[in-house]
Amino acid sequence: MSLHQAPSTDLDHAQLAALLRWYVDMGVDIAIAEEPQNRFMEVARPAPVAAPQEPPREAPRQARAPQTFSAAANPGRNVDAAAALSVEAAIKAARESAARATTLDEVRAELMAFDGCILKRTATNLVFADGDPKSRIMFIAEAPGDEDDRQGLPFTGPPGRLLEHMLKAIKLDRKTVWLTNLLPWRVPGKRPATAQEISVCLPFLMRQIELIQPALLVCLGDAPTQTLMGLKGSVIHNRGLWQELPRKGGEPIRAIATLAPSYLLRASRNKQLVWRDLIEIRKALDAAL
Numbered sequence: 001m002s003l004h005q006a007p008s009t010d011l012d013h014a015q016l017a018a019l020l021r022w023y024v025d026m027g028v029d030i031a032i033a034e035e036p037q038n039r040f041m042e043v044a045r046p047a048p049v050a051a052p053q054e055p056p057r058e059a060p061r062q063a064r065a066p067q068t069f070s071a072a073a074n075p076g077r078n079v080d081a082a083a084a085l086s087v088e089a090a091i092k093a094a095r096e097s098a099a100r101a102t103t104l105d106e107v108r109a110e111l112m113a114f115d116g117c118i119l120k121r122t123a124t125n126l127v128f129a130d131g132d133p134k135s136r137i138m139f140i141a142e143a144p145g146d147e148d149d150r151q152g153l154p155f156t157g158p159p160g161r162l163l164e165h166m167l168k169a170i171k172l173d174r175k176t177v178w179l180t181n182l183l184p185w186r187v188p189g190k191r192p193a194t195a196q197e198i199s200v201c202l203p204f205l206m207r208q209i210e211l212i213q214p215a216l217l218v219c220l221g222d223a224p225t226q227t228l229m230g231l232k233g234s235v236i237h238n239r240g241l242w243q244e245l246p247r248k249g250g251e252p253i254r255a256i257a258t259l260a261p262s263y264l265l266r267a268s269r270n271k272q273l274v275w276r277d278l279i280e281i282r283k284a285l286d287a288a289l
Contacts, residue, residue, distance in 0.1 A: 087196045087199065087200070089116075090116035090117070090200045091116075091199050091200055091203070093114070093116050094114065094116055094117075094200050094201070094202075094203040094204065095203045097110045097111075097113070097114050097203070097204075098110060098203040098204045098206070098207040099203075099207070101207055101211075102211075103211065104129070104133050104208065104211055104212070107128075107204055107207050107208055107211070108126070108128045108129075110204070111126055111128065111184055111204055112126055114204075116200055117183075117185060117197060117200045117201055118197070119183060119185035119186065119187060119188075119197060119201075120185050122185075122186070122188045123144075123149055123185035123186045124149045124150055124152075124186070125149055125150070125151070125152035126152065126184050126185065127144035127148045127149060127152055127153065127154050127181065127184050127185065127186070128152075128154075128180070128184055129154060129178060129179060129180035129208065130153050130154055130155070130174060130178075130179045130180075131174055131175060131176070131177050131178040131179045132175060132176050132177065132178060133178060133211075133212055134212075135176060135177050135178045135212070135214065136214055136215040136216060136285065136288055136289065137172075137177050137178070137214055137215065137216040137217075137218065137281075137285055138177070138178045138179075138180065138208075138209065138212060138214045138216070138217050138218065139155075139163070139177055139178070139179050139180075139218045139220060140180055140181065140182065140205070140217060140218065140219055140220060140224045140228065141154070141155070141180075141181050141182070141220040141221055141224060141260050141261075141262075142181060142182050142183065142192075142193060142220075142221050142222070142223040142224060142260070143181050143182065143183040143185070143186060143187045143193055143223075144181055144183070144184070144185065144186045145157060145159060145186070145262065146186065147160075148160075148186065149185075149186035154179045154180060154181055155174070155179050155261070158261075158265055159260070159261040159262040159265060160174075160261070162261040162264060162265060163179075163261045166261065166274065166278060169275070169278055170278050170279070170281060170282040170285075171282070178208075178212055178214065180205065180208060181205075182198055182201060182202065182205060182223055182224055182227060183197060183198065183201045184201060184204065185201075192222075192223065193223055198223065198227055202227065209253070210248070213247075213250070214253060215251075215253065215254065215285070215288035216253070216254050216255070216256070216281065216284055216285060216288060217245065217253055217254070217255040217256070218255075218256055218257075218258060218281060219235075219255060219256070219257045219258070220258060220259070220260040220261070221235055221259070221260035221262075221263065222234060222235045224257075225238055225257040228245070228255060229243050229245070229255050229257060230243075231243075231257065235257050235258070235259060235260075236259070236270070236273075238257045239256075239257050239258045239259060239273060239274075239277055240256065240257070240258070240273075240276060240277050240280065241256065241257060242254055242255070242256050242280075242284075243255045243256075254284060254288075256277065256280065256281060256284075258273075258274050258277040258278075258281075259273065259274050259277075
């Protein structure tokens, strides 16, 4: 087949399914254009060189207003604003936006209006939180999964069902706890979140914690453990360790790390470790009630 010929589309169902699986494995899970782009053809066809012409006279320059960012300026997807923000400016805007919220509903509204995180571009839905806002315990994972992104709720699909079994084992359920993530938007390609993405989204999570005032935090996985508890390395080495996190104007919050349900689905042999952590969590919760 010539390089200039389009690939054959006469594929059967099994071949198409295999091709889709390969795309997902490679991280191609979001369509950003109506038609596919053949980048090899673009390279193979350089633009023609134009004949030299007399340069046009330069128009007088006009002063440009400095670019500013307002989290409430556009509640939709302002891609240009998100692209133009530096990380420092985005973090500053996130802190200001989160500080304006006096209720959890307002935190959600501020997140809906916030355009400083690049993950918002590829997400289907904002995945804020679920559960009882008066709960004494919060479970925090890294980021929404594919099914979470489709439904707009955290901990759905197989990881959510496993978490519900874990909670039931210690006489809890998703209606009696508060479930959320470090990041409220799905990370494309199932890659780990970057430090910049976490830093931009963290003020909104910290505001949730301030408003809920939990007695216990359960960090599920590496990113929440490293970010909130300040522990280095894998959660497999830090699980089961209690820490006291300072709370502004109140008693410290007790925090513990354990393995995320999404990880346990791939490494079920470690469920026994999580069971030990769940027993300790139940004991601590009983003491806090």
